[in-house]
Amino acid sequence: MVPHHHSIFFKLNLFFLFTVAALIAFFVMTLREFQAEELRQIEKRVILDEARIRKIFLDDEEDLAKRLKQNGYELVEYPDALKPKLTPIFRHPPASFPPLVAERIRDGRLRIYRDDERLYFELVGPRHSTIVSSRLDIYRPKWMPILFGSMLAVLILLYWTTVRSLKPLKKLAKQIQRFGEGHMDISTRSDEKDEIAFVANQFDAAVKKMRAMKEARTLFMRNIMHELKTPITKGKLSVALMEKGEEERVLRRAFNRMEQLIQEMAEVEMITSQSLDLVMEDCDMRKMVEAVSMLLFADVMDQSITLTCGGCTIHADCKMMTIVLKNLIDNGLKYSEDGKVEVCCRNGTIEVINRGEPLPKSFSEIVEPFTKGDANHSQASFGLGLYIVRSILDAHGAELDYRYWQGRHHFVIKGLTFVD
Incomplete structure (x- = not known):
C-alpha cells in the first residue's frame, strides 16, 4: 500500500484544508480592514457631531429639542431605559480626538455610545445627564458574507466532486495489487467518462488479453508435452529391443534427454500457470x-x-x-x-x-x-x-x-x- 503521507487523497485533503484556511484568513483580514475603516469614519463623525452639539447647547435660544432636530440630531427622552441597550465606545479617546474632547471623555463629562444605526452622546451634568443621538450613515458592504459563503460552497463542491472522481483509484490500485500477486481473475471495467475510467478500461483490456495469452500458452504447452510423451515412450521401447552398441547408446541418451526436457518444461508450466498458489x-x-x-x-x-x-x-x-x-x-x-x-x-x-x-x-x-x-x-x-x-x-x-x-x-x- 501507498504510505499515508504519499497518498493523493492525503495531499488533496491537505490542499483543501489549506485553501479553506486561506479563504477564512482572507475573509477575516478583509473584515478587520472594513471594521478599521468604519472606526476611522466614526472617529471623524464623533469629532464633527460633538462640536456641533456643543455649539447648540451653548446657544441661549430656547427650545433645545427643536434646534437639535433642525441640525439633524434628536434628544433622547428616556435615556435611562435606552443606555443598557447601547455599546460604549471611545472610553479611551484616540490620538485623533481634539484635546478638549479627549479631556471631557477622560473626566466623564462626555460618554459616547452606538448601536447599528445611530451614535449617542451623553452629556453628563452635575444634576442630570442628557443624551443626544445622530444618525450613523456608514457604508457596510453586504456582499462580503455572500461572497465568502459562495466561495466556500464552490470550494466544498469542487472537493466533493474531485474526491468522488478519484475514488475509483483505490479500487484500481487494489486490483492492480492483486494482479501483481498473480491473480488474473480481476476486472477494472468502469462506465464513467473521465481519465481514470479510461485508464481502468485500458488496464482491464490488457488483463483480458494477457489472460487469454496465458490460457493459450498453457494449452499449447500441455498439448505439446502430451503429444511428445507417446513417441518418446515408443522410441525408448524400441531402443530397449536394439542390440547394445554405439547407435543404441546415442538413441537412448537422446530419448532420455528429451524426456528430461519434458519433465522440466512440465515443472515450469506448473509454476507459471498456477502462479504458485x-x-x-x-x-x-x-x-x-x-x-x-x-x-x-x-x-x-x-x-x-x-x-x-x-x-x-x-x-x-x-x-x-x-x-x-x-x-x-x-x-x-x-x-x-x-x-x-x-x-x-x-x-x-x-x-x-x-x-x-x-x-x-x-x-x-x-x-x-x-x-x-x-x-x-x-x-x-x-x-x-x-x-x-x-x-x-x-x-x-x-x-x-x-x-x-x-x-x-x-x-x-x-x-x-x-x-x-
Missing part, C-alpha cells in the same frame, strides 16, 4: 530428502545423498520444496566428483553441498533459464533446474545463495521459516 504446512526435511531419493532413483543406503548437521522442519509448501531439493540434489549429483551430495540444516539455512571444480560461469548467470553450468558435461541439463528453484523460493519469500569453499559447492537456501 502455495499450500503452507510443516515439512520434515528428512522425509523430503527420502522422497527426492526415490524420484532420482538414488540409493540412500550407499549414502550418495546424506542428510548431515541434523534434520529440521520448515513451514512451506512441501510439494514445491521437494521440487527445489530434487533439482538442487540432481544438479549436485550430476556435477559431483565423488557422486555424493550432502544436505545440511544449520543456522536457519538449508545447504546442498557437493565436491567439484569451480563454476565456469558466475552464479547470477547459471540461475537464468536455459543456462548450463557445463555444456560439455555428459549429463548436462537444459538449464531450467536452478531457474525453477529460484522461482519457487521467490514465491516463499526466500532466496538461493551460492559459495565455493575448499573445493565444494554450497547452494544455500535462506529466508525460510523454520519450526522449532
Whole structure:
C-alpha cells in the first residue's frame, strides 16, 4: 500500500484544508480592514457631531429639542431605559480626538455610545445627564458574507466532486495489487467518462488479453508435452529391443534427454500457470530428502545423498520444496566428483553441498533459464533446474545463495521459516 503521507487523497485533503484556511484568513483580514475603516469614519463623525452639539447647547435660544432636530440630531427622552441597550465606545479617546474632547471623555463629562444605526452622546451634568443621538450613515458592504459563503460552497463542491472522481483509484490500485500477486481473475471495467475510467478500461483490456495469452500458452504447452510423451515412450521401447552398441547408446541418451526436457518444461508450466498458489504446512526435511531419493532413483543406503548437521522442519509448501531439493540434489549429483551430495540444516539455512571444480560461469548467470553450468558435461541439463528453484523460493519469500569453499559447492537456501 501507498504510505499515508504519499497518498493523493492525503495531499488533496491537505490542499483543501489549506485553501479553506486561506479563504477564512482572507475573509477575516478583509473584515478587520472594513471594521478599521468604519472606526476611522466614526472617529471623524464623533469629532464633527460633538462640536456641533456643543455649539447648540451653548446657544441661549430656547427650545433645545427643536434646534437639535433642525441640525439633524434628536434628544433622547428616556435615556435611562435606552443606555443598557447601547455599546460604549471611545472610553479611551484616540490620538485623533481634539484635546478638549479627549479631556471631557477622560473626566466623564462626555460618554459616547452606538448601536447599528445611530451614535449617542451623553452629556453628563452635575444634576442630570442628557443624551443626544445622530444618525450613523456608514457604508457596510453586504456582499462580503455572500461572497465568502459562495466561495466556500464552490470550494466544498469542487472537493466533493474531485474526491468522488478519484475514488475509483483505490479500487484500481487494489486490483492492480492483486494482479501483481498473480491473480488474473480481476476486472477494472468502469462506465464513467473521465481519465481514470479510461485508464481502468485500458488496464482491464490488457488483463483480458494477457489472460487469454496465458490460457493459450498453457494449452499449447500441455498439448505439446502430451503429444511428445507417446513417441518418446515408443522410441525408448524400441531402443530397449536394439542390440547394445554405439547407435543404441546415442538413441537412448537422446530419448532420455528429451524426456528430461519434458519433465522440466512440465515443472515450469506448473509454476507459471498456477502462479504458485502455495499450500503452507510443516515439512520434515528428512522425509523430503527420502522422497527426492526415490524420484532420482538414488540409493540412500550407499549414502550418495546424506542428510548431515541434523534434520529440521520448515513451514512451506512441501510439494514445491521437494521440487527445489530434487533439482538442487540432481544438479549436485550430476556435477559431483565423488557422486555424493550432502544436505545440511544449520543456522536457519538449508545447504546442498557437493565436491567439484569451480563454476565456469558466475552464479547470477547459471540461475537464468536455459543456462548450463557445463555444456560439455555428459549429463548436462537444459538449464531450467536452478531457474525453477529460484522461482519457487521467490514465491516463499526466500532466496538461493551460492559459495565455493575448499573445493565444494554450497547452494544455500535462506529466508525460510523454520519450526522449532
